[in-house]
Amino acid sequence: MKNGFFRGHGLGNDYLVMDPKELTFSLTPASIKRICDRNWGLGSDGILAIVPTKRADFGLRIFNPDGSEAEKSGNGLRIFSRYLHATGRTKKTRFTVDTKGGLVSIALHLDRHGDAASATVEMGRATFDPAALPCTLRVDELLREPIDAAGRSLRFTGVSVGNPHCVVLKPSGESWSREDLLALGPALENHAIFPKRTNVQLAVPTGPAELFILIWERGAGETQASGSSSCAAASAAVRLGLVRSPVTVKMPGGALTIEVAQDFSLTMKGPVAEVARGTLSASFLRELRAKRGK
Numbered sequence: 001m002k003n004g005f006f007r008g009h010g011l012g013n014d015y016l017v018m019d020p021k022e023l024t025f026s027l028t029p030a031s032i033k034r035i036c037d038r039n040w041g042l043g044s045d046g047i048l049a050i051v052p053t054k055r056a057d058f059g060l061r062i063f064n065p066d067g068s069e070a071e072k073s074g075n076g077l078r079i080f081s082r083y084l085h086a087t088g089r090t091k092k093t094r095f096t097v098d099t100k101g102g103l104v105s106i107a108l109h110l111d112r113h114g115d116a117a118s119a120t121v122e123m124g125r126a127t128f129d130p131a132a133l134p135c136t137l138r139v140d141e142l143l144r145e146p147i148d149a150a151g152r153s154l155r156f157t158g159v160s161v162g163n164p165h166c167v168v169l170k171p172s173g174e175s176w177s178r179e180d181l182l183a184l185g186p187a188l189e190n191h192a193i194f195p196k197r198t199n200v201q202l203a204v205p206t207g208p209a210e211l212f213i214l215i216w217e218r219g220a221g222e223t224q225a226s227g228s229s230s231c232a233a234a235s236a237a238v239r240l241g242l243v244r245s246p247v248t249v250k251m252p253g254g255a256l257t258i259e260v261a262q263d264f265s266l267t268m269k270g271p272v273a274e275v276a277r278g279t280l281s282a283s284f285l286r287e288l289r290a291k292r293g294k
């Protein structure tokens with residue numbers, strides 16, 4: 001469908017899926033920002049674009065609402081999978097997707113209506129290597145490193161799961177507030193030691209195999225849930241001996257189950273929902289074209 005979109009969410013982390021071949025405009029930083037704007041556009045935590053690939057069944061590019069590109073998105077992958085199945089691009093329930101953050105394998109779980117209600121995604125391997133995020137600190141692994149942000153002295157664990165994450169863990173029994181997130185999120189996202197910025201998780205263990213996290217996403221800000229953030233926080237907490245796998249990661253939008261293998265290979269399981277399908281209006285398209293390049 002010309003200029004069509006598919007809208008879905010994973011635990012309240014919402015994405016629009018589009019096929020650039022069907023668009024009469026380009027997905028530029030300016031058009032992405034406008035479409036994702038919650039007042040002036042459709043509103044979204046990002047755009048998922050289906051692209052050609054030779055390495056997997058499907059190719060995916062992931063855009064943040066500020067127009068930047070992300071390497072990986074856990075919720076985005078579940079939403080993309082639902083889109084592929086719901087729009088008849090595949091009848092298979094197992095397939096591979098090529099992202100800038102590596103190849104992933106997906107298994108869809110259908111409900112009694114035949115809809116993909118949840119998905120299990122092999123998210124790749126977590127690493128704490130500073131070069132992978134990147135992070136400028138000269139250490140072998142980014143484990144409980146000191147950092148100053150928003151006037152506070154903290155310790156963070158840096159994790160790449162294809163995209164970069166800065167996990168700040170409090171001891172079990174303590175808690176993080178939304179005020180903490182709104183102050184620390186942007187300060188850590190844009191901290192000088194992360195040249196490509198970073199996603200941020202304020203985390204606390206809430207059981208032997210359970211974490212609660214608040215999320216500040218690179219290029220998106222506060223979100224209700226994040227799949228790659230859940231993978232990063234679970235990896236950090238397992239690596240530091242604070243929880244055991246499989247880890248239930250609770251977020252404001254709901255919970256995901258993350259399996260962390262011995263070699264830090266990650267499996268994420270969680271729900272996905274379709275919200276709407278539609279087309280951009282002719283007048284909105286004229287506005288996008290008029291703003292081209294801005």
Ligand SMILES: N[C@@H](CCC[C@H](N)C(=O)O)C(=O)O
Pocket residue numbers: 013062064069070071072073074075076163164199217218219220223225226227228229
């Ligand atoms: N919501 C996502 C993460 C999206 C990408 C992120 N903002 C980045 O820039 O890396 C998820 O569910 O993983």
